[in-house]
Amino acid sequence: MADLRIDLAGIKSPNPFWLASAPPTNSGYQVQRAFEAGWGGAVWKTLGEPILNVSSRFAAVSFNGQRVAGFNNIELITDRPLEVNLNEILETKKRFPNHAIIASLMVEPRQEKWHEIVKKVEAVGVDGLELNFGCPHGMAERGMGSASGQVPELVEKQTHWAKEVARTPVIVKLTPNITDITMTAEAAVRGGADAVSMINTINSLAGVDLDSWNTVPHVGGKGAHGGYCGPAVKPIALNMVAECARNPLVNVPISGIGGISNWQDAAEFMLMGATGVQVCTAAMHHGFSIVEDMIDGLNNYLDGKGIASVMDLVGQSVQRYSNWGDLDLNYNIVAEINNDVCINCNKCHIACEDTSHQCIDLYTESGRPMLKVREQDCVGCNLCQIVCPVDGAISMVERRSTIPPMTWNERQSLLRNFNR
Amino acid sequence: MSEQLLTLDEMKQIDECINKGFSIHSVDENLSGMLIIFKRHEEEVRLQVLTAEARKYFAAKLQEQMQL
Numbered sequence: 001m002a003d004l005r006i007d008l009a010g011i012k013s014p015n016p017f018w019l020a021s022a023p024p025t026n027s028g029y030q031v032q033r034a035f036e037a038g039w040g041g042a043v044w045k046t047l048g049e050p051i052l053n054v055s056s057r058f059a060a061v062s063f064n065g066q067r068v069a070g071f072n073n074i075e076l077i078t079d080r081p082l083e084v085n086l087n088e089i090l091e092t093k094k095r096f097p098n099h100a101i102i103a104s105l106m107v108e109p110r111q112e113k114w115h116e117i118v119k120k121v122e123a124v125g126v127d128g129l130e131l132n133f134g135c136p137h138g139m140a141e142r143g144m145g146s147a148s149g150q151v152p153e154l155v156e157k158q159t160h161w162a163k164e165v166a167r168t169p170v171i172v173k174l175t176p177n178i179t180d181i182t183m184t185a186e187a188a189v190r191g192g193a194d195a196v197s198m199i200n201t202i203n204s205l206a207g208v209d210l211d212s213w214n215t216v217p218h219v220g221g222k223g224a225h226g227g228y229c230g231p232a233v234k235p236i237a238l239n240m241v242a243e244c245a246r247n248p249l250v251n252v253p254i255s256g257i258g259g260i261s262n263w264q265d266a267a268e269f270m271l272m273g274a275t276g277v278q279v280c281t282a283a284m285h286h287g288f289s290i291v292e293d294m295i296d297g298l299n300n301y302l303d304g305k306g307i308a309s310v311m312d313l314v315g316q317s318v319q320r321y322s323n324w325g326d327l328d329l330n331y332n333i334v335a336e337i338n339n340d341v342c343i344n345c346n347k348c349h350i351a352c353e354d355t356s357h358q359c360i361d362l363y364t365e366s367g368r369p370m371l372k373v374r375e376q377d378c379v380g381c382n383l384c385q386i387v388c389p390v391d392g393a394i395s396m397v398e399r400r401s402t403i404p405p406m407t408w409n410e411r412q413s414l415l416r417n418f419n420r
Numbered sequence: 421m422s423e424q425l426l427t428l429d430e431m432k433q434i435d436e437c438i439n440k441g442f443s444i445h446s447v448d449e450n451l452s453g454m455l456i457i458f459k460r461h462e463e464e465v466r467l468q469v470l471t472a473e474a475r476k477y478f479a480a481k482l483q484e485q486m487q488l
Contacts, residue, residue: 330480377422377423403480406483415482418444
């Protein structure tokens with residue numbers, strides 16, 4: 001069994017699976033049940049001046065039979081009094097001293113407000129703080145959440161205010177509702193952040209009811225933009241983690257969040273630079289017990305790879321994530337169809353003919369329909385393999401180029417030097 | 421002419437120029453692809469290369485020439 005313990009900026013937990021700040025971490029009852037189920041940590045649903053929530057709050061986007069491919073909410077931070085939350089954190093920490101409890105915090109961008117809440121929360125024994133500069137709805141309209149998180153100067157200043165009094169590690173949670181997340185990640189680091197977490201939810205409208213013409217969700221016939229999460233956002237989150245992980249100015253650990261639903265997702269985030277992961281939508285969809293499969297799967301994966309500690313995964317793929325201009329223009333792959341496995345649905349032919357490079361030919365051999373790739377016209381786009389419904393029917397295979405490797409940047413440099 | 425045949429033709433023309441002793445004198449990338457001027461003493465050949473693959477091939481040939 002591999003060692004699944006992680007240490008994220010000094011915050012230790014028995015495994016890398018934390019519940020993200022959200023409805024699953026709203027109360028001591030829930031967090032304690034989650035720890036009993038096996039979660040290594042929990043980021044307590046955002047504390048601040050208690051707000052009022054609306055009804056209804058959630059919506060899901062299902063796609064082609066897949067329920068909750070995406071998830072949307074218009075719920076704000078905690079609506080419970082701070083003292084109640086603090087008492088429950090204290091009680092939970094006593095029962096689970098080795099599990100990570102991180103308090104998510106959100107207050108107005110005023111120094112005294114940050115000082116007050118940080119001191120109160122740390123007094124009950126949390127292992128760390130997560131500053132919520134990410135929520136896109138409701139609080140943002142009052143100058144908090146992503147309204148702060150979209151302005152690097154405010155991220156830096158508020159992180160600094162929290163750090164002025166904090167004794168535990170400070171994680172800054174970033175909003176994806178920004179052109180370049182590395183700008184705010186760098187600002188967090190300048191402000192003294194011990195770690196960053198990403199991503200918070202993405203601005204969204206889940207849908208419109210075609211009968212009532214109401215938004216989904218709606219509150220008495222009116223809707224508002226919400227935050228999008230779930231499996232649909234994973235590629236967006238993974239890219240943002242990768243961009244920060246390869247940025248030398250973001251030289252702090254990353255807690256990965258965004259559509260993580262199973263151990264494979266977690267391993268991908270860790271390979272791409274996250275020290276641990278936070279999960280929400282999958283737990284809301286399937287319950288706390290999904291962590292059992294996550295732990296078993298990650299353990300088996302690490303054992304199979306001969307890796308002793310999950311921390312050894314962190315960042316192993318970061319060097320492989322580069323800029324387009326550093327890719328080899330002369331690297332070639334082509335599609336290869338295995339006609340013994342192919343079921344002749346012709347989806348590859350249609351896709352290639354209509355929307356790619358018209359390089360898959362239909363022909364008949366001994367009365368049997370066959371498909372063949374004209375390699376000289378294949379650009380290796382992968383589309384045929386993507387649309388193929390049968391595993392193993394189409395493979396993408398490497399073809400050695402007749403010309404040496406050259407990237408776009410090398411090519412442009414060559415032309416510049418030549419024309420000089 | 422199919423793109424592949426056009427590519428092969430363009431690559432052949434690049435090779436022919438080089439094999440005849442022409443060297444690449446200047447190159448200008450434009451909206452149609454790439455205009456290459458080959459020179460051999462006072463003699464000049466202009467080649468408009470349209471296809472992506474031939475433009476990649478040309479870059480390799482230019483690199484060879486610059487390393488010579």
